[in-house]
Amino acid sequence: MSPLSENKFERIVLLSDHASTPLTNEIYRHLNTTEIYGNVHKFNPDDLYLNRFNDLEAEVLLNTKVRGRHIFVVKSFNTLQSRFPYDYNSNQWIKKPELKDLPLDPDKGYMELFIINNALRISSTGGITNILPFMPYLRGDKKSQSG
Numbered sequence: 583m584s585p586l587s588e589n590k591f592e593r594i595v596l597l598s599d600h601a602s603t604p605l606t607n608e609i610y611r612h613l614n615t616t617e618i619y620g621n622v623h624k625f626n627p628d629d630l631y632l633n634r635f636n637d638l639e640a641e642v643l644l645n646t647k648v649r650g651r652h653i654f655v656v657k658s659f660n661t662l663q664s665r666f667p668y669d670y671n672s673n674q675w676i677k678k679p680e681l682k683d684l685p686l687d688p689d690k691g692y693m694e695l696f697i698i699n700n701a702l703r704i705s706s707t708g709g710i711t712n713i714l715p716f717m718p719y720l721r722g723d724k725k726s727q728s729g
Contacts, residue, residue: 592623593708595651597630597644599694600679601660604688608643610658623651630655632694634665642701645673655703658685659691659718662712688718689726 594613598606610625623629623646633644661684667676695712702710 592621593606593651594621595623595629595646595648595653596625596656597646597653597698598627598656599630599632599658599660600627601658601681601684602656602715603627606656609654609680609713616685628675630698631673632662632698633668636665638664638698640690642694642695642697643703644701649706650708652684652694652711653707654711655695655698655702656713656715657691657695657698658684658715659688660695661687661690663687663690665701686718691718 595608596610596613606625608629610622613622626646629644629646631641631645635639635641660681662679663683663685666679666683668674669676692724695714699712
């Protein structure tokens with residue numbers, strides 16, 4: 583019997599950025615009480631490590647196994663503007679970012695989303711679904727005048 587056909591295999595993994603953790607906790611609570619095929623991997627906000635390098639490029643690390651699983655990424659566009667201290671040896675935040683440290687920045691938010699999706703794709707996920715509670719730049723798609 584392959585691991586994919588076992589009911590105990592945690593097929594669904596929820597990942598979240600810092601600002602979307604409360605929403606992702608609610609999604610996990612709902613999915614955990616609903617009958618779905620396979621189990622939901624226990625939500626841990628630290629499964630997706632998202633920080634900035636010293637030159638302010640986005641840094642993404644996956645701290646959970648994603649191969650063959652369907653990944654749901656809950657991503658807001660509130661982003662880190664500077665590097666936060668992190669201990670790589672223990673995989674622990676020295677000072678964890680809070681919502682007040684995360685101003686809305688759509689350009690950096692989209693870039694973080696692309697980098698997260700690329701890291702997941704390289705890690706051979708079964709599928710990726712992005713959940714965007716707010717999607718910037720939608721006003722630019724509307725036609726304001728004729729012709």
